[in-house]
Amino acid sequence: MPPLPSGSVGPTGHTEHTGHTGQSHQRGSGHSGRSGGSGGFPGRGLAKGLAVTLRTMTRRSVTDQYPDAQPELPPRSRGVIALLEENCTVCMLCARECPDWCIYIDSHKETLPAAEPNARARTRNVLDRFAIDFSLCMYCGICIEVCPFDALFWSPEFEYAETDILELTHEREKLREWMWTVPPPPALDPAAEEPKEIAAARKAADKLAAADAAAEAAAAAAQESAGTTPPPGGEEPAP
Amino acid sequence: MTTGTPTSSTPGSGTRETTVGIGAGAATELGTSDMVLNIGPQHPSTHGVLRIKLRLDGELITAAEPVVGYMHRGAEKLFEARDYRQIVMLANRHDWLSAFANELGVVLGVERMLGMEVPVRATWTRTLLAELNRVLNHLMFLGSYPLELGGITPVFHAFHEREQLQAVMEEASGGRMHYMFNRVGGLKEDLPAGWYGRVRAAVASVRSRMDVFDDLVLGNDIFRARTRDVGVLAAALVHAYGVSGPIARASGVDFDLRRDEPYLAYPELADVLKVVTRQEGDCLARFECLLEQAHNSLDLADACLDRLAGLEPGPINTRLPKVLKAPEGHTYTWTENPLGVNGYYLVSRGDKTPWRMKLRSASYNNIQVLGELLPGTLVADMVAILGSLFFVVGDIDK
Numbered sequence: 001m002p003p004l005p006s007g008s009v010g011p012t013g014h015t016e017h018t019g020h021t022g023q024s025h026q027r028g029s030g031h032s033g034r035s036g037g038s039g040g041f042p043g044r045g046l047a048k049g050l051a052v053t054l055r056t057m058t059r060r061s062v063t064d065q066y067p068d069a070q071p072e073l074p075p076r077s078r079g080v081i082a083l084l085e086e087n088c089t090v091c092m093l094c095a096r097e098c099p100d101w102c103i104y105i106d107s108h109k110e111t112l113p114a115a116e117p118n119a120r121a122r123t124r125n126v127l128d129r130f131a132i133d134f135s136l137c138m139y140c141g142i143c144i145e146v147c148p149f150d151a152l153f154w155s156p157e158f159e160y161a162e163t164d165i166l167e168l169t170h171e172r173e174k175l176r177e178w179m180w181t182v183p184p185p186p187a188l189d190p191a192a193e194e195p196k197e198i199a200a201a202r203k204a205a206d207k208l209a210a211a212d213a214a215a216e217a218a219a220a221a222a223q224e225s226a227g228t229t230p231p232p233g234g235e236e237p238a239p
Numbered sequence: 240m241t242t243g244t245p246t247s248s249t250p251g252s253g254t255r256e257t258t259v260g261i262g263a264g265a266a267t268e269l270g271t272s273d274m275v276l277n278i279g280p281q282h283p284s285t286h287g288v289l290r291i292k293l294r295l296d297g298e299l300i301t302a303a304e305p306v307v308g309y310m311h312r313g314a315e316k317l318f319e320a321r322d323y324r325q326i327v328m329l330a331n332r333h334d335w336l337s338a339f340a341n342e343l344g345v346v347l348g349v350e351r352m353l354g355m356e357v358p359v360r361a362t363w364t365r366t367l368l369a370e371l372n373r374v375l376n377h378l379m380f381l382g383s384y385p386l387e388l389g390g391i392t393p394v395f396h397a398f399h400e401r402e403q404l405q406a407v408m409e410e411a412s413g414g415r416m417h418y419m420f421n422r423v424g425g426l427k428e429d430l431p432a433g434w435y436g437r438v439r440a441a442v443a444s445v446r447s448r449m450d451v452f453d454d455l456v457l458g459n460d461i462f463r464a465r466t467r468d469v470g471v472l473a474a475a476l477v478h479a480y481g482v483s484g485p486i487a488r489a490s491g492v493d494f495d496l497r498r499d500e501p502y503l504a505y506p507e508l509a510d511v512l513k514v515v516t517r518q519e520g521d522c523l524a525r526f527e528c529l530l531e532q533a534h535n536s537l538d539l540a541d542a543c544l545d546r547l548a549g550l551e552p553g554p555i556n557t558r559l560p561k562v563l564k565a566p567e568g569h570t571y572t573w574t575e576n577p578l579g580v581n582g583y584y585l586v587s588r589g590d591k592t593p594w595r596m597k598l599r600s601a602s603y604n605n606i607q608v609l610g611e612l613l614p615g616t617l618v619a620d621m622v623a624i625l626g627s628l629f630f631v632v633g634d635i636d637k
């Protein structure tokens with residue numbers, strides 16, 4: 001590149017800007033606000049800063065002594081992915097939805113002998129390999145979100161650094177081990193909708209209660225119509 | 240000196256002085272010549288891999304050229320092969336200090352294309368989280384900028400405050416930086432019981448310590464001497480280069496999308512939202528804008544919490560079809576990210592992936608103005624100016 005003549009840009013820019021080191025206190029009067037540096041006695045800004053430092057010195061240190069003291073992590077913390085392989089049906093949704101395809105699944109089909117003499121033999125998928133490469137994983141949690149059978153969970157565990165990158169591919173045994181560290185999900189905000197599981201359970205319970213109540217009512221009606229115990233002050237049942 | 244070999248004069252000969260040299264500097268009286276100095280891509284003051292090619296005349300910068308792209312990851316191309324949930328994962332990574340705001344632009348765009356109504360609790364919680372994210376981002380720069388100017392204390396204070404906000408962000412989303420909490424139609428899941436209370440406590444705690452930056456940094460005479468009237472950015476340059484965010488507002492450009500094209504719940508927060516502006520356009524003004532904006536964001540977070548406390552119970556997301564497809568068409572969504580205007584131009588052909596998704600990131604435009612800002616300043620001021628442009632290299636290189 002052609003070198004510029006040293007005088008071409010310099011003087012205009014130079015005179016405009018070099019004054020700041022010596023003259024800034026006189027020139028820049030436009031700044032206002034919370035500052036303490038411009039007003040008051042000289043060095044007031046430094047004194048206020050030192051006051052902050054002194055105040056901080058009287059406070060307890062907030063440093064966590066990490067390897068000695070473990071951090072308290074919330075249950076949603078995305079540390080490592082755990083696999084409950086008993087729940088896995090090898091549907092491959094997690095591997096397909098993973099944005100960087102770091103889940104490896106191998107499986108084979110197994111034919112189950114027919115349970116009854118006339119029934120057809122059933123095939124089912126058997127998991128051979130389930131591995132997550134944590135050197136690729138972006139910790140987005142999409143695999144856990146899409147799993148329809150609750151086989152994947154977040155665990156807040158994070159201490160699995162390795163010296164060899166290949167070791168970061170956790171196979172199914174290791175992923176199963178992480179299951180023991182999965183915390184229960186936190187209770188939801190009172191304004192939240194019920195979790196799906198509770199809503200489903202409530203629906204089932206309501207249905208059962210309604211059926212029970214109906215059966216009871218039917219039984220009571222049957223008793224009444226038999227006329228064994230007429231209710232006190234009650235009406236005669238319609239014929 | 241790299242260009243030219245100024246073997247000027249022959250000392251000791253006594254009889255005759257000759258000036259021999261190549262380059263413009265050799266011919267001048269001082270005998271200096273231009274030097275090209277690379278700042279970065281690996282330089283401690285450039286946070287990340289931004290490279291700036293400086294041409295120097297002595298200590299004076301005569302030309303500056305930001306060389307970007309060392310961390311280009313092809314985010315836009317990757318968007319084209321990801322569905323809208325996977326895009327959220329990618330989008331929150333280009334500016335890793337504004338992850339929530341980045342996610343927001345994507346989902347707002349898709350929601351607009353779908354004509355989707357977002358539950359009111361989701362809208363207010365998103366606003367709250369966006370403002371917390373803004374405070375987190377600003378605290379980072381409030382701490383790192385003094386660090387670049389030689390004061391190491393403020394960054395410890397900044398990280399203490401950041402830690403409290405990150406704790407509530409992590410409790411809600413599971414992540415400390417890449418929240419991955421936005422989904423098309425709302426948020427990923429509802430918030431843990433008692434979370435809003437803990438946010439209020441964290442906001443109050445951070446606010447109670449924000450005066451540290453007023454007293455320790457902004458009032459510091461040395462800090463003011465190094466930043467006042469340094470790197471003055473004219474409003475005309477702001478417009479010419481598309482500079483946005485606190486940097487633009489520090490030059491008197493009164494533009495904030497939260498007020499001028501409100502999204503989320505910002506229309507209802509107009510009385511709390513204060514668009515912080517300064518007229519000076521120097522490094523100090525930029526820092527002041529950032530600081531005051533962080534104060535205002537804490538107020539906004541409190542206002543959101545007040546509103547959320549009075550809301551009816553309800554859902555926080557929308558039930559989505561198994562395969563989510565944005566209808567054919569295009570839309571441009573821009574949001575006021577902590578560092579400036581962040582826009583997504585989403586073109587869909589009705590597939591489950593976008594046909595094209597253009598990313599307009601704040602730092603990319605903001606950093607271009609360095610070519611105009613640096614010439615005429617001294618090398619010593621370069622770090623002050625560079626740091627005051629508050630950029631994230633991932634946001635530049637995408």
